[in-house]
Amino acid sequence: MKQVTTLFLKVAVIFIGIPVLALCIFLVPExxxxxxxxxxQFAYIKYFVFIIFYASAIPFYFALYQAFKLLRYIDKNEAFSDLSVNALKKIKNCAITISTLHVxxxxxxxxxxxxxDAPGVIFVGLVVPFASLVIAVFAAVLQKLLKEAIDIKSENDLTV
Structure with a gap:
């Protein structure tokens, strides 16, 4: 059962990356x-747009790779290890980087x-930084909980 759910999540991670790739290819140049x-009067702003969006795609795909690695650790029964904590830390840092770039x-x-004359556009611009900030906080909480669980497990292993 666990293999099926992690396989589903691995496929979901791949499918999350496809639309972002399509956006980078088709929407960012537009x-x-x-x-x-x-x-x-600011013709060079086109390059600013390219730099911001393409630069934020790099940590996005790195975070997806870390999520994929995390799912592999779960498959190998290594979920409660320092490798998982490090993967969550990298996901948190990637989310903070994406949020900063979009700010x-x-x-x-x-x-x-x-x-x-459309003030709602500013709220649209806040969606990505807010969402990635939520992901960063969630990853930080999971990282802390996992680290505490690993510490408790190591203490129990030493007492037995």
Whole structure:
């Protein structure tokens, strides 16, 4: 049963990565061109868009890789190990990096909102940083709980 659930989660991790890859291939260049059109006085803003979104894709895929490794540790009955704690720590750091990069892009959303007179665009720009911040907090909590469980397990192994 455990193998089936981890297989399902591994497939889900792969399917999470596919839409982000499609966004990076198709949507990011369009967003960069749109930014250059909307703000012709800042034509170089297109490269800022490319840097922010492509740079945030790198820690995203690294975090997916760490999640995949975490699922492999569960398959091998190594879930309660320092390897799992380190994987959760790396996922937390990746989520913080993504959140920081997208917060840096918030002025761009402000410029779009001001140009189109649509203040809701700023809230759309807050979705990714907020979601990745939630993931970072969740990973930090899991990391702490797992570390405490490992410590308790090692204490019990020493007393027996």
């Amino acid at each position: 967003l960069g061109n749109l930014a250059a059109k909307l703000l012709p 840096l892009a918030l002025p761009l959303f402000y410029l779009f909102a001001e140009k189109d």
